[in-house]
Amino acid sequence: MNDRKYEIIEHLTAMLGASGVLHESGDCERYRRDWAGHELGAPLAVVRPKNTEEVAQVVGFCHEHRVCMVPQGGHTGLVKGALPDSRYPEVVISLERMTRxxxxxxxxxxxxxxxxxxxxxxxxxxxxxxxxxxxxxxxxxxxxxxxxxxxxxxxxxxxxxxxxxxxxxxxxxxxxxxxxxxxxxxxxxxxxxxxxxxxxxxxxxxxxxxxxxxxxxxxRPEQSQTALLALPSVEAAVRLYAQARRACSDLLSAFELIPRQCMELAFEASPQLSDPLDTAYPHYVLLELDATGPVDLAGMLEHLLEASMESEVVLDGVLASSGQQADQLWLIRESMVEGQLLRGEHLRTDVSVPISAISRCVEQATAAVSAIEPKATTIAYGHIGDGNLHINVLPPADMAKDQLSHLLGRLETAIFEVVDRCDGSISAEHGIGRSKQEALLARSSETELKLLAGIKAVFDPHHLMGAGRILPSTGEAS
Amino acid sequence: MNDRKYEIIEHLTAMLGASGVLHESGDCERYRRDWAGHELGAPLAVVRPKNTEEVAQVVGFCHEHRVCMVPQGGHTGLVKGALPDSRYPEVVISLERMTRxxxxxxxxxxxxxxxxxxxxxxxxxxxxxxxxxxxxxxxxxxxxxxxxxxxxxxxxxxxxxxxxxxxxxxxxxxxxxxxxxxxxxxxxxxxxxxxxxxxxxxxxxxxxxxxxxxxxxxxRPEQSQTALLALPSVEAAVRLYAQARRACSDLLSAFELIPRQCMELAFEASPQLSDPLDTAYPHYVLLELDATGPVDLAGMLEHLLEASMESEVVLDGVLASSGQQADQLWLIRESMVEGQLLRGEHLRTDVSVPISAISRCVEQATAAVSAIEPKATTIAYGHIGDGNLHINVLPPADMAKDQLSHLLGRLETAIFEVVDRCDGSISAEHGIGRSKQEALLARSSETELKLLAGIKAVFDPHHLMGAGRILPSTGEAS
Missing domain, CATH: 3.30.465.10 (Uridine Diphospho-n-acetylenolpyruvylglucosamine Reductase; domain 3)
Structure with a gap:
């Protein structure tokens, strides 16, 4: 292998110049890892083409010599799709120098x-x-x-x-x-x-x-309004969404469900944050309206708030009175993600269900988690206007590392089963990559898998590009 | 062939019952023809399944016996895609009984x-x-x-x-x-x-x-506003669009360019219509705003009108003061299509270009038509917010029928060449079917055609379904 490796690197270097090809272990370091710190192995080399023609040259060469390739962007993927693999050594093709x-x-x-x-x-x-x-x-x-x-x-x-x-x-x-x-x-x-x-x-x-x-x-939006509304339940948040779509024309640009536990997690991560409301409530919705032109967004939002408080869908709320205050509200949304990371290893999911099934899904998922591990904390938040929930689980703090990974696997399976019963998807926005492959394959009909494999074969019959992501590799590459 | 035909009909009838299979020439009549009156040949039979399982049965049978099929909806297609062909006799699969x-x-x-x-x-x-x-x-x-x-x-x-x-x-x-x-x-x-x-x-x-x-x-939109604005040029209409997008948030739901000739054609088709403005202008835009909730749409529209008249983008305009008046304005848009039909055989296109290239495209297309036939009338109208133009040509009234079809072919070629120079598409919304196949193939790279054919082969290796539409058939069907 090593001879072949150096031959390949030599060819690539001849194409892109020395600065376009990295192969020393230290230089390749940062291309092995994603945002979350996962890594699966060392790349054969990392190439950094400067334009489309250089990409085409590199890919053509790899194709001809049956070398595996994996394109790589900003390392922020969440399903291990862009990480190089050492099972079938891959050339990482980084697009980082193509920024025109x-x-x-x-x-x-x-x-x-x-x-x-x-x-x-x-x-x-x-x-x-x-x-x-x-x-x-x-x-x-x-x-x-x-x-x-x-x-x-x-x-x-x-x-x-x-x-x-x-x-x-x-x-x-x-x-x-x-x-x-x-x-x-x-x-x-x-x-x-x-x-x-x-x-x-x-x-x-x-x-x-x-x-x-x-x-x-x-x-470009010329004005925006942000509000944090407090609600008694997830069910109420879903009803508020239907109300808000109607009360706010198509000007609603964000609608995020935040449970109380997430608020607490945000305070843990950003101690400078304080609760925007006097009382603690079970759930919140962070929503934003944007507009160009002469629209009275503030009036629209007040109107929504009044109507939804009258129908007891909303219990309380705060409308941001300045851009700075809006930023503070959004900081809660960002900090709650950091707050989860500070708690150490935990389960993250990214599922979707029909909006009308959100409440049932959260309830059943929470019950399923409790049945497996009563001391675990289930938090369900997300873009509920899209039916997209992140149902995450924080395990008990004192759990041993080897038990933990087994537990998280069991919890994920249980949550996915709830999602199946709600006619949902096990990947709403993060994709499949390697992390969700097993779950995808288990849920796809033979008819569907045949079509997916057929399409892959039209584009990449030798499974040279992104082999083993989404579909299992059946490649003939070296 | 005839023996085989009756064998096929017998099998299909056994599956769907007599009311589910039509094969007498008279019964099949209306399935041979589209909205515009085109026809290409008689179907082998017409089947009318009542549910998905029946569709699957029919298709499975046709697949097994290598019988060609063509799905058929409401006969309103504009590219001859759903018409049965007699070159390779096709079973028409009509979905008309599946209306649940x-x-x-x-x-x-x-x-x-x-x-x-x-x-x-x-x-x-x-x-x-x-x-x-x-x-x-x-x-x-x-x-x-x-x-x-x-x-x-x-x-x-x-x-x-x-x-x-x-x-x-x-x-x-x-x-x-x-x-x-x-x-x-x-x-x-x-x-x-x-x-x-x-x-x-x-x-x-x-x-x-x-x-x-x-x-x-x-x-469901709760309120709407419609206006007809008069403009000096196509260029002004494009500038008005950019202005309107900004002045009207995302509440703009239609933005139609109408040249003066089309207004005249509408009056020809619907004599009860009268010019909503006192003077004739070179171009018009018919636009609509829709909203739910408390938005002052009328104020928004007046604001746009004032600003656009001030910048001389708009010369004059009428805002519909009632739903009835709005319907009258929309009747112009519908009648102008009928007006073209009344003029007899003419060239209809459905192209798209970047919005910023619309004015140049219309100018060059008009010039190209005039160069070929000075007595022809070019009319360019359409959904210009999508960059979608129908550049149609009315030939001279006195032209002989055999000359006409040759002329329309030449004019289409000339207009498509202008569209190519504007980096546009020869089919914005009508599709390819059979009518645009040649134009599509001439403009597709070998790389692209290989991919399209590969995809077709994954789904339909024997070219049994919709054979000869979009791509040429290379089928082995009987």
């Missing part, structure tokens, strides 16, 4: 970018042109557009603007055989046969490497 | 239906539950949901609510081998591997027969 804003066309509400652009950079450039790229994620300071496309990213604004699937007009992809597919059109409507673009969206780097994209922009 | 509303869940903003439901029926049922299914088309009184999905239908509300691609949460499909793919989830977010649903959307019945769908609903 290719073109912005405010009249067409579109923007063409390299796929290595950081989401935050894209959002900033859009704003400079009085436009808005609505994808909004915790990881936006480091995640890349290519990764957002590969995983069909979601986030807090899906409610109003859709997932990445609805935010991409065009795409450029290097296929697993090194050919370039040019679909960089900037068209808002296009009905020309099978939509390849939609197939790449959410394919997690297993059908090709996205090298460029045309993004769909919106007008 | 399976389930409506207002809390989840979703609705599960049989694919044979008429769009108007679906819209009505949604409204009865205080919800709204936004797809809005001229053909909505006869087109079926299955056809809307197969062709990824567009219409006047795409601007705000998206095409059919964005309005479907789940789907049930009978595959070309007779297996049923069950993807009837009612989830607003679901990231489980390759999205098959998106692949069926726009596949025009060549990858499977949609038998059921879960549709995404919105709150």
């Amino acid at each position: 804003i290719r073109h912005i066309d405010p009249l067409n509400f579109s923007m063409a970018v390299d796929s290595g652009c950081i989401l935050e950079q894209v959002k900033r450039v859009a704003e400079e042109h009085d436009c808005f790229f609505p994808l909004s994620l915790g990881a936006q300071g480091s995640c890349q557009i290519g990764g957002n496309i590969a995983t069909n990213a979601g986030g807090v604004n899906v409610l109003r603007y859709g997932m990445m699937r609805e935010l991409v007009l065009g795409m450029e992809v290097v296929l697993p055989n090194g050919e370039i597919w040019n679909g960089m059109q900037a068209l808002h409507k296009d009905n020309r046969g099978y939509n390849l673009q939609q197939l790449f969206l959410g394919s997690e780097g297993t059908l090709g490497i996205v090298t460029g994209a045309v993004l769909k922009l919106s007008p | 509303i399976r389930h409506i869940d207002p809390l989840n903003f979703s609705m599960a239906v049989d694919s044979g439901c008429i769009l108007e029926q679906v819209k009505r049922v949604a409204e009865e539950h205080d919800c709204f299914f936004p797809l809005s088309l001229g053909a909505q009184g006869s087109c079926q949901i299955g056809g809307n999905i197969a062709t990824n239908a567009g219409g006047v509300n795409v601007l705000r609510y998206g095409m059919m691609r964005e309005l479907v949460l789940g789907m049930e499909v009978v595959l070309p081998n007779g297996e049923i793919w069950n993807g009837m989830q009612a989830l607003h977010k679901d990231n489980r591997g390759y999205n098959l649903q998106q692949l069926f959307l726009g596949s025009e019945g060549t990858l499977g027969i949609v038998t059921g769908a879960v549709l995404k609903l919105s709150p």
